[in-house]
Amino acid sequence: MSTLFPALTNPGEQPALRFGDRSLTYAELGAAADALAVRCAGSDRVAVWATNSLETAVAVVAALRAGVAAVPLNPKSGDKELGHILADSAPALVLAAPGDELPSALRHLERVDVDVHAVGTATDVQVSDEDPALVVYTSGTTGPPKGAVLPRRAIATTLDALADAWQWTGEDVLVHGLPLFHVHGLVLGILGPLRRGGSVRHLGRFSTEGVARELNDGATMLFGVPTMYHRIAETLPDDPGLAKSLARARLLVSGSAALPVHDHERIASATGRRVIERYGMTETLMNTSVRADGEPRAGTVGVPLPGVDLRLVEEDGTPLPEYDGESVGEIQVRGPNLFTEYLNRPDATAAAFTADGWFRTGDMAVRDPDGYLRIVGRKATDLIKSGGYKIGAGEIENALLEHPGVREAAVTGEPDPDLGERIVAWIVPADPQSPPELAELADHVASRLAPHKRPRVVHHLTALPRNDMGKILKRALTHD
Numbered sequence: 001m002s003t004l005f006p007a008l009t010n011p012g013e014q015p016a017l018r019f020g021d022r023s024l025t026y027a028e029l030g031a032a033a034d035a036l037a038v039r040c041a042g043s044d045r046v047a048v049w050a051t052n053s054l055e056t057a058v059a060v061v062a063a064l065r066a067g068v069a070a071v072p073l074n075p076k077s078g079d080k081e082l083g084h085i086l087a088d089s090a091p092a093l094v095l096a097a098p099g100d101e102l103p104s105a106l107r108h109l110e111r112v113d114v115d116v117h118a119v120g121t122a123t124d125v126q127v128s129d130e131d132p133a134l135v136v137y138t139s140g141t142t143g144p145p146k147g148a149v150l151p152r153r154a155i156a157t158t159l160d161a162l163a164d165a166w167q168w169t170g171e172d173v174l175v176h177g178l179p180l181f182h183v184h185g186l187v188l189g190i191l192g193p194l195r196r197g198g199s200v201r202h203l204g205r206f207s208t209e210g211v212a213r214e215l216n217d218g219a220t221m222l223f224g225v226p227t228m229y230h231r232i233a234e235t236l237p238d239d240p241g242l243a244k245s246l247a248r249a250r251l252l253v254s255g256s257a258a259l260p261v262h263d264h265e266r267i268a269s270a271t272g273r274r275v276i277e278r279y280g281m282t283e284t285l286m287n288t289s290v291r292a293d294g295e296p297r298a299g300t301v302g303v304p305l306p307g308v309d310l311r312l313v314e315e316d317g318t319p320l321p322e323y324d325g326e327s328v329g330e331i332q333v334r335g336p337n338l339f340t341e342y343l344n345r346p347d348a349t350a351a352a353f354t355a356d357g358w359f360r361t362g363d364m365a366v367r368d369p370d371g372y373l374r375i376v377g378r379k380a381t382d383l384i385k386s387g388g389y390k391i392g393a394g395e396i397e398n399a400l401l402e403h404p405g406v407r408e409a410a411v412t413g414e415p416d417p418d419l420g421e422r423i424v425a426w427i428v429p430a431d432p433q434s435p436p437e438l439a440e441l442a443d444h445v446a447s448r449l450a451p452h453k454r455p456r457v458v459h460h461l462t463a464l465p466r467n468d469m470g471k472i473l474k475r476a477l478t479h480d
Helices: 026-040 055-064 079-089 154-164 183-196 210-215 227-236 240-248 261-271 346-352 393-402 438-450
Strands: 014-019 023-024 043-050 069-073 093-096 110-113 132-137 147-151 173-176 201-202 222-225 251-254 275-281 285-288 310-314 329-332 359-367 373-378 384-388 389-391 404-415 420-429 457-460
Touching: 014 055, 023 026, 023 055, 023 154, 026 093, 026 227, 043 055, 043 079, 055 069, 055 093, 055 183, 069 079, 069 251, 079 147, 132 154, 132 183, 132 261, 147 154, 154 183, 154 275, 154 285, 173 183, 173 210, 183 201, 183 222, 183 285, 183 389, 210 227, 210 240, 210 251, 222 227, 227 240, 227 251, 227 261, 240 261, 261 275, 261 393, 275 359, 310 359, 359 389, 373 389, 373 393, 384 404, 389 393, 393 420, 420 438, 438 457
Parallel strands: 014 201, 043 069, 043 093, 069 132, 093 110, 173 201, 173 222, 222 251, 251 275, 420 457
Antiparallel strands: 014 023, 132 147, 275 285, 310 329, 329 359, 359 373, 384 389, 384 420, 404 420
16 A cells, blocks of 8 residues: 555655654654664564653554554553553554653563664565554443554545545644544544644643644644643633734644533634534544534534545434434444454454444434534433433533533433433532522523423532543542
């Protein structure tokens, strides 16, 4: 197949990667990756200790150059989870930055320190579109994490589809501060710029000051998750310099969870720039996006990307007969962006697909007549059946966040003898001394959405439980 990184075929001195004050040109990246690729060659899989560093980027590129699948490891994982991933994926080596202390679960593996200044030459490796590129482990909310095997074909087609949707070119300079053990930070944030022949500047740790600095210094795109954009929205009123910096960006992209409409509007009002959202998951990479040349409709994740087929289905699997912007269905997708299998889990792989080859995402959405998709939550945790209605938690959360007394909000359902399920709001109040009460919040939601979508119970919290990506952990929301 054609190389994943055309700019590494005859690399020059254009900047490729920058992490803090450390950087590599394409020529330096190619030399370091090719030197490391020799150590990886012949293995089925290699593990990568995926810190936010040049070494992680070089290690993954090296594995791909060697035709070997990389298994990114979350440095925050506990020994039990790491032990499961290592037993399941059986990597031949672990690639890590010199000096990184690895946990005991990795001590049995041969370690190779990544030398970002090494010099090697490319070897001729025969690879196909279907060869595994990455094995990325899911979060394991319903059991041990499953390894989604992502072929080279999926990475290439997703990144090329995003290039079409976002008008993404080698002239773009991306800034981001996301972790590199998942598809958002690694595939989109590192491999995406490298496939285009552009450059990426990683902040190491996200900060609004870092974002402003890089955008003022020529960066053109920002990738973030909702918690990052929320911090931006909170900072903007007191930081006119940040507003000017964001206004310089060609593209502001949010993903991994829904960006509340309230934050959309605050950022647009202060900067004149709209954040666009896209929708993907580990198993499918990217499915939809608001296009750079399309309408930036807040609260939606845009339209299907080129090559992606998408449908909404009823609980019995019947496709929705029409898209009216109101009817809720489960998202199913198919296309070249999909994973091949769950490693060593033929049962789970088979269960993930319908008989006619569509992947069951487990995400619930409504679709407008013009194709724009609005996700309302996960089937398992965010679909509430109350009083005969199917209600998505996401739209209620957006409405709650428009209340001035609400800083953060999550919505769940709990059993109700009359309604089937009642809507429960979990609120972090803006003023803990004067939290908004149930009646006020219920009236607020009912006036914006519909009476049957109002919360029937409210719990006040000091913070919502979240994972590394800022997603709310709804299974952790319990009360005595």
